[in-house]
Amino acid sequence: MTTFTDPALFRFLLVVSVAIAFAVYTRFHLVGGGSVAGGYLAILAITGQWQTLLGVAVVTLLTLSVLRGVILRVVALPRSAIFVVAVLTGALITVALLALTPFIEAISGFVGVSIAFGAFVVPGLISYDVSHQGFPRTMLALGAVSAGTVLVCLPAFLLMQPLPAGTEDVAPILERIPPALLPYGIIAAIVIGGVLRFSLGLRSGGFIGALFIVEFFTVTAFVTVILAALATHVIVRLYDRYVVLSPRQRSMFALILGALIAWASLYWASALGWAPAMEANAYTLSPLLAVGLIAADMGRSRSDALRTVIGTTVAALGIALGIWLAQVLGLAAGIAYLAIVAAGVIPPAIAVARSYAAAAASGRERTGTITP
Numbered sequence: 491m492t493t494f495t496d497p498a499l500f501r502f503l504l505v506v507s508v509a510i511a512f513a514v515y516t517r518f519h520l521v522g523g524g525s526v527a528g529g530y531l532a533i534l535a536i537t538g539q540w541q542t543l544l545g546v547a548v549v550t551l552l553t554l555s556v557l558r559g560v561i562l563r564v565v566a567l568p569r570s571a572i573f574v575v576a577v578l579t580g581a582l583i584t585v586a587l588l589a590l591t592p593f594i595e596a597i598s599g600f601v602g603v604s605i606a607f608g609a610f611v612v613p614g615l616i617s618y619d620v621s622h623q624g625f626p627r628t629m630l631a632l633g634a635v636s637a638g639t640v641l642v643c644l645p646a647f648l649l650m651q652p653l654p655a656g657t658e659d660v661a662p663i664l665e666r667i668p669p670a671l672l673p674y675g676i677i678a679a680i681v682i683g684g685v686l687r688f689s690l691g692l693r694s695g696g697f698i699g700a701l702f703i704v705e706f707f708t709v710t711a712f713v714t715v716i717l718a719a720l721a722t723h724v725i726v727r728l729y730d731r732y733v734v735l736s737p738r739q740r741s742m743f744a745l746i747l748g749a750l751i752a753w754a755s756l757y758w759a760s761a762l763g764w765a766p767a768m769e770a771n772a773y774t775l776s777p778l779l780a781v782g783l784i785a786a787d788m789g790r791s792r793s794d795a796l797r798t799v800i801g802t803t804v805a806a807l808g809i810a811l812g813i814w815l816a817q818v819l820g821l822a823a824g825i826a827y828l829a830i831v832a833a834g835v836i837p838p839a840i841a842v843a844r845s846y847a848a849a850a851a852s853g854r855e856r857t858g859t860i861t862p
Contacts, residue, residue, distance in 0.1 A: 497774040499647050501753050503536070504529050504775055505746055507639040508782075512742040514634050521623065522632025523616035525742050526779070530608035531632070532639035536647065542604045549587060550613040553580040554625075557617050571839075573618050574684035577697070580614030581680055585673050607698055607776070610676045667705055667813055674816055674824055675701060675809060682808040683801075685834045692801030693793050695719075696783035700805035702776040704813070710766050712806075715780055716799055718755060722748040722785035723795055730789075741786040748782030 507529025515521055522528055534543040557576050561567075567575060619628045667675045679694075679701040686692040694700040703712050726744045729735075735743060756777060759767035770777050784802060788795045808831065816824025 496650070497771060498753075498757075499643075499650060500533060500774050501749070501778055502646065503532060503639060503643045504778055505749050505753075506642050507532055507635060508742055508746050508749070510638040510642070511631075511635045512739065512746065514631050514638075515738060515742065518631070520627050520631035520634075521619050521738070522628050522630070522635055523612055523619055525745050526608070527612045527615050528632055528635025529639055530612050531636040532643065533608075534604075535636065535640055536644055539604065542609065545584075545587065545604075546609060546612055549580055549583050550616050552583050553613045553617040554620055556583070557621060562621065569622070571684075571688055571835075572621060574680070574688060576618040576621065577611050577614030578677070578680045578684065580612070580617060581610040581673075581677055584610045584613065585677065588673065607676060607701065610673070611680070611697065668817065671813055671816055671824075674821065675704065675813055678809045678812040678824075678828055679805065681828050681832055682805050682812070685831055686801050686805055689834045689838050690801075691792055691797070692804065693787035693790065693798050694801045694805035695780055695787055695798070698776065699780045699784045699787070700802050700809055702773070702780040703802065703806040704809045705773065705776065706770055708766065711770065712803075714755075714766070715752075715777070715784065716802075718751050718781045719748060719784035719788065719798075720795060722751055722781060723788040726785065726789055737791060740789055744786040744789055745779075745782035748785040749778035752778045752781040 504526075508525050511521070511525050511528055531543065531546065534540075534546070553576065556579055557572075561575060561579070562572070616628065616632065619631075676697075679697045683694040683697045683700060686694060695702075699715075703715065722744055725747060726740060729743070730740060756767050756771055760771050784798060787793055787798045787801075812824050812827050812831075815827050
């Protein structure tokens with residue numbers, strides 16, 4: 491399989507995959523791992539990363555087994571909490587598999603794990619959709635999006651190979667998050683973003699928005715990403731006045747539009763020699779996803795632009811603090827920090843449990859199953 495290295499090719503793939511996911515949802519009301527899972531699997535297929543593709547499948551099945559066979563049987567969770575728990579479970583299983591593969595020859599020979607954001611979150615995204623939509627329908631949607639993306643993009647990739655690179659003057663990655671701590675950073679993004687969402691109702695750009703701010707930690711980058719997301723949000727709201735969109739369609743449209751705005755902005759700013767844009771171009775998909783997901787969160791119910799900016803800022807600072815603790819004091823200190831942060835879900839969890847118990851008691855009373 492040909493190795494594709496031009497970032498513009500994969501940015502094209504991202505936009506196409508979300509557009510196909512939008513079409514599948516609009517026509518059939520089916521989703522398969524959110525808006526980005528199909529595109530990630532298409533990237534693995536096009537680049538011939540079959541071991542990693544198998545690894546994602548294995549982690550997805552394990553995540554689904556733990557989620558449906560253990561967690562949801564023991565604890566009653568609201569839908570928003572199920573989403574966070576599913577993504578976190580998939581990420582933790584990915585970390586475990588990443589740690590085990592060097593020592594278990596039977597695994598390392600067939601299953602691979604990519605140290606990339608997609609490999610950690612996609613199993614949880616797929617498992618979440620299976621939990622409320624069912625396995626056959628989710629796999630049908632995921633297969634349609636992945637296959638459709640490959641069918642559209644692979645010929646385009648092959649035809650575009652002789653052309654000049656689509657991104658100007660890509661600077662080297664600065665690695666503000668040490669590679670060894672990237673899995674920790676992803677887990678921290680999920681934990682901190684989940685606590686903010688469940689406890690305070692604050693969103694942080696689908697987890698990756700805050701993580702990218704940390705990866706590219708400058709005030710200029712933060713302001714640029716937020717301004718691009720705000721521009722996307724304003725355009726989506728104007729469009730929504732004339733075309734009726736469901737909440738999921740609105741989020742997908744914001745993701746597509748935000749990715750296109752970020753892509754065009756990076757291209758021209760890099761071509762004009764702006765150093766921050768050249769540095770950001772080292773991250774192929776993260777800038778596009780960060781802008782699109784932050785813009786999508788700005789338009790969700792019980793959210794707005796200000797709350798999303800606050801949530802993204804707090805999450806980014808929290809992730810940076812956790813990485814600093816893990817780097818300076820050791821991984822144990824970083825894990826202890828996340829455990830303290832995770833304790834923030836205890837009060838709302840108790841409130842949810844009490845409301846569920848009250849609802850169950852009321853139901854039993856209405857059906858006459860409670861003796862006076």
